[in-house]
């Protein structure tokens with residue numbers, strides 16, 4: 001098997017052409033993420049660099065190993081601007097691929113709608129705090145998007161429905177000046 005399609009060194013990247021995965025003979029593009037780069041680890045498992053931003057070029061990228069369960073969306077050593085751009089994510093993915101020896105594991109099956117909806121509701125409930133409403137961002141979910149396998153639009157629709165169904169749990173703020181929408185997990189009741 002040739003290793004050539006998967007360079008180990010980070011390189012400037014064009015939008016990648018769909019390319020079959022040698023292991024399974026088909027292109028794996030989980031719903032809701034754009035795969036920007038892939039690296040092989042020492043045991044032929046793939047390390048992904050992906051974005052959940054809409055459009056062909058993302059602003060923020062995450063890294064996930066499909067051998068071990070290593071996944072990272074930000075640089076914990078930085079105090080600001082912690083999210084990875086493409087170059088940073090590529091470096092992190094390459095470093096991980098160089099040292100990881102985990103064997104390839106199966107691609108997660110796509111969960112059904114009810115399961116994902118429940119996961120999102122749980123996420124919102126867990127975000128609630130006692131002192132104030134807590135803003136939640138869809139990008140907070142970046143690390144689990146490979147298992148959620150849903151588009152941004154689908155996730156936003158679930159949040160909007162939650163605002164309607166359970167207004168005591170979640171509220172939405174719409175900007176007067178733009179399309180910008182913010183979601184808040186409401187503060188917990190006093191007792």
Ligand SMILES: [Zn+2]
Nearest residue numbers: 065067068100
């Ligand atoms: Zn790994």
